[in-house]
Amino acid sequence: QVQLVESGGGLVQAGGSLRLSCAASGGTFSTYAMGWFRQASGKEREFVSTINWNGGNTAYADSVKGRFTISRDNAKKMGYLQMNSLKPEDTAVYYCAVRLISVMSTTPNAYYYWGQGTQVTVSS
Numbered sequence: 001q002v003q004l005v006e007s008g009g010g011l012v013q014a015g016g017s018l019r020l021s022c023a024a025s026g027g028t029f030s031t032y033a034m035g036w037f038r039q040a041s042g043k044e045r046e047f048v049s050t051i052n053w054n055g056g057n058t059a060y061a062d063s064v065k066g067r068f069t070i071s072r073d074n075a076k077k078m079g080y081l082q083m084n085s086l087k088p089e090d091t092a093v094y095y096c097a098v099r100l101i102s103v104m105s106t107t108p109n110a111y112y113y114w115g116q117g118t119q120v121t122v123s124s
Contacts, residue, residue, distance in 0.1 A: 002027035002098050002113040009094060009118030016086050016122075022079035022096030022115060030054075030074035033104040035111060036081045038092035038120075045108050048094070049081060053102035061106075064090075086122045093117040 008020040035050035049070040069082040097111035
């Protein structure tokens, strides 16, 4: 089993930056792909970014491409999402998730373990 805990969310002004962290414990984090997803109030959970097991491959939703950067530090069992040029429409609960295989995926159903989420609010 893998336990995931997100942190780093908060309130930020439009145009600002925020870095989310995802601390993993248990399992074999270094062999698993991971991803970030978000869910705004009243909306479906949507894909944000994903990264393969060693960080060699990444993918981003069109809405965040060029503004967000996903990364990981397997030695520390940590995943990160650097968010720049934040917009009010980025406001959501952000979740990190881990697969049981090494290949990245943009589909929420492909992920087995999920954190509790961290709130990101971007004011206009």
